Amino acid sequence: MPATTQDWDERYYHVDQILEKPGPRTDPGFLAGDEVKEFLREKCKILVIGAGGLGCEILANLALTGFKDIHVIDMDTIDISNLNRQFLFRPKDVGNPKAIVAAEFIMNRVPGVTVTPYYGKIQDKDDDYYMQFNLVICGLDSVEARRWINATLVNMVDPENPESLKPLIDGGTEGFKGQARVILPTVSSCYECSLDMLNKPTAFPICTIANTPRLPEHCIEWASVLEWPRVHGDKKMDTDDPEHISWLYNQAAARAKDFKIEGVTWSLTQGVVKNIIPAIASTNAIIAASCCNEAFKIATSSAAYLNNYFMLIGTDGVYSYTFEHEKRDDCPVCGGEALDMSISSETTVEQLIELLIEKQDIQIKKPSLSTPTAQIYFQAPPQLEAATRPNLTKKVSELVPADGEITVTSTSLPFSLSLRISYT
Amino acid sequence: MKESQDIETATTALSPTNATGPPDNKARRYDRQLRLWAASGQNALESSRVLVINGTATSTSTLKNLVLPGIGHFTILDPSKVTPADAGNNFFLNGPHSIGKSRAEEEVRLLLELNDGVEGMADTRSLEEVLDTDPEWISGFTVVVAHNLDSKLLDRLATFLWSDDSHPCLFVIRSSGFLAEFYIQYHEHAIIESHSETAPSLRIDKAFPGLLEYAKSLDFKTMDPTEHSHIPYVVILVKALEDWKAEASLPHGGLPPQTYPEKQEFKKSIVAMKIKPDEENFDEAEAQAYKCWTSTTVPSEVAELFQDTRLTNITPKTPRFFVLLAALKEFTQQEPYALPLSSTLPDMKSNTENYVHLQKLYKTKAEEEKGVIKKLLAAPVPSDLVDSFVKNAHGLKLLKGKLWDALNGDKEALANSVGTLPKQVSAHLALSALATFHSDNPTATPTVDALTAEAKKILPELLEGWDDAVGEVVRAPFADLPNTAAFLGGLVAQEVIKMITKQYVPINGYCVADLVDSWTGVI
Ligand SMILES: [Zn+2]
Helix, strand or coil, X not given: CCHHHHCCCCCCHHHHHHHHCCCCCCCXXXXXCHHHHHHHHHHCEEEEECCCHHXXXXXXHHHHHCCCEEEEEECCECCHHHCCCCCCXXXXXXXXXXXHHHHHHHHHHCCCCEEEEEECCHHHCCHHHHHCCCEEEEECCCHHHHHHXXXXXXXXXXXXXXXXXXXXXXXXXXXXXXXXXXXXXXXXXXXXXXXXXXXXXCCCCHHHHHCCCCCHHHHHHHHHHHHHHHHHCCCCCCCCCHHHHHHHHHHHHHHHHHCCCCCCCHHHHHHHHHCCCCCCHHHHHHHHHHHHHHHHXXXXXXXXXXXXXXEEECCECCEEEEECCCCCCCCCCCCXXXXXXXXXXXXXXXXXXXXXXXXXXXXXXXXXXXXXXXXXXXCCCHHHHHHHHHHHHCEHHHHCCCCCEEEEEXXXXXXXXXXXXXXX | CCCCCCHHHHHHCCCCXXXXXXXXXXXXXXXXXXXXXHHHHHHHHHCCEEEEECCCHHHHHHHHHHHCCCCCEEEEEXXXXXXXXHHHHCCCCCHHHHCCCEHHHHHHHHHHCCXXXXXXXXXXXXXXXXXXXXXXXXXXXXXXXXXXCCHHHHHHHHHHHHXXXXXXXXXXXXXXXXXXXXXXXXXXXXXXXXXXCCCCCCCCCCCCHHHHXXXXXXXXXXXXXXHHCCCCHHHHHHXXXXXXXXXXXXXXXXCCCCCHHXXXXXXXXXXHCCCCCCCHHXXXXXXXXXXXXXXXXXXXXXXXXXXXXXXXXXXXXXXXXXXXXXXXXXXXXXXXCCCCCCCCCCCCCCCHHHHHHHHHHHHHHXXXXXXXXXXXXXCCCCHHHXXXXXXXXXXXXXXXXXXXXXXXXXXXXHHHXXXXXXXXXXXXXXXXXXXXXXXXXXXXXXXXXXXXXXXXXXXXXXXXXXXXXXXXXXXXXXXXXXXXXHHXXXXXXXXXXXXXXXXXXXXXXXXXXXXXXXXXXXX
């Protein structure tokens, strides 16, 4: 049954006013009227990544604006702490997959819209899968997943085939703050280009945690980073298990008492070990609406789309800033040029690896290193790791000539980074 | 705005924090927002009553974002029946099944599914009827939200609400396709917990006796090296500043570093104290050295609040904020001419012992100064409110508002805004012109010419961005696009939460949004 039979007269009364005539800033290429409506409602296929705080809002907005072929991917199940904002879920849904529950809800509420859920990881899907969409909207809280989809969409671009360029719209929130951006893979600045704009997660030096705790957070980190493995060995800590949190809380509270530190609570313990970011419905609504508005404008050409970054801060009044984030020539994903890196001739391979993990514009978790002619260090497989391990203590300058290149790869990222090394 | 009133909700509300065990279901549900506004904010939300006039898509988007975090009660006032157009753009209607039914009733039913803890009512009277027969009914709410209301009716509503400063605040929302704006009408809004991002002064330049004694008691030179690398930077600076001022024979004798060379010299003296190059505590001290010559005074924004005439005559009826403010003012008029000390010490390089000791010194002094404030209170104020006031004294805010639409009658204010915010003013004028035109000619189609004529009545010289704004408004007059509705619903709900919780800082002006070029601005 074609979707259009579900439409009733005046269903799109509001949206149609936009689609039936151009505005003063609309591109002359805009085909007002039936053609654009038909494309939006019958041909356009859109992928939503994430069915959480942003995802729920995104799905509802897309469905109401007239997108009828929507796909959604999410690997999570519903938790009770989602219910203060993820409005497609009810207490009875706790424990069920977000993607499936959200898809069903939208299809029940908005007739004629098909939402195809996939309960799993974005990495399960290949290029053919992503190639079928006209647009991708991301509402994720994971940096790693965003880097993956961003690199995948950039790599997919084939200059011979304009259809291979999939606009990526990305949103993110934290408390009263958030951002929405439009990425045209290979054309505009990509997610990787702006990695250095991310807030650095607070990391406490291990010596503070071990020897000189001052804050309740230091005691909690001690319990989770040092005490848990010491007491439980290989048993994995599950931050979603209240009993594990209680154990950590008790350890941290006892340590805090020894050191006369105040302020360790159960809730703080949970917040620190899960790295909980405050989240509310209203901020998600603003950012999701902004993402969907850009998707609507791109799909219909009814107005120019965002070029390319919208940032919102809602703690003191309503402050927002719209600007063009610049593409980086040395971006490992879309730039093509090697990244210059200057290190001391005394720097060891191990120290270089730490640097790559730490550096704000690189942040590669488990980097493997090689030169065009030799392997320096590989994290996996185990045999190769063992074979290259002796290099860790060697100086980089012994293995790589000045101005030589090092290729950095990581299993979590579908791209490699070229470093041009110079010595000081 | 009304203070919280519902005693039952207030007493069954969240306890401040159950510190030692896993949270109950309610605390788990609200965990991600409690980390923003804590139990005090949540309790305020749960005792609030929100009235929404006109059940449009923008209205239900707003309500959704208020029902989810758990306001106490909402009422939708709307006499209309669901049209096919409503059923297409409103997520809180059940598609074609809702057509012909009461819009308010359908929406209330679907919104209530979001949160068992919220009470919702549909009222099918018209606003006109309420204003004619029972306007006082409206004053039983905490906040009133009105979207795309007829401008004459809106003026009546705004005038009624403005007539008494105990009446609820009014959110006026207007939207038309990609353009939108909203305004909060309030007389005054006092904020204690503004969540200011500036840190309170550590008073290094005016070290209190306990701190000074502690700093002086340490002999850096004879200390063992491990101990030396764990002296907190605050202590290093206090001592270095004392030593500097003690050199009375030098030109700067008795004064902190003033000139650039003096400041450099001071910094050098700190670095010279190092006994090993990697002593991070001395690096921190060098980086924070400016705190020695940045004199701790009352921040100008707070000092301005002291000018308020209500402070001179405190009566039992004076709002607590001003009772507290009067005591604070008196406090700052004596030594050390500063705000009361904050008990929160930032983290710094130190061993546990020194840090905890320093923390205790700050806490003790802060308690002592809070005691002074308490003695200065001219009327009784609950102790936890005094605590919060003193803790947040450096970020106090008092916003003064205006009657809705006052801007359009204020040629000078409008002219001032035009210079800096031409696009924003153009969008505001286009929406104003549309509202007036439609109210005067309900059946006529607005044109660029008609709206331009209307706008010129407000501002004779139209400006940059006018064509862009008016063209967009004429393209889709009053169109309630799902994305614009969701965007506004988020922004407005955020501000409603700030007004109700009296935390964070709401807008003071007209917030305009243009979703063609994706910007917002506040006039
Ligand atoms: Zn890039």
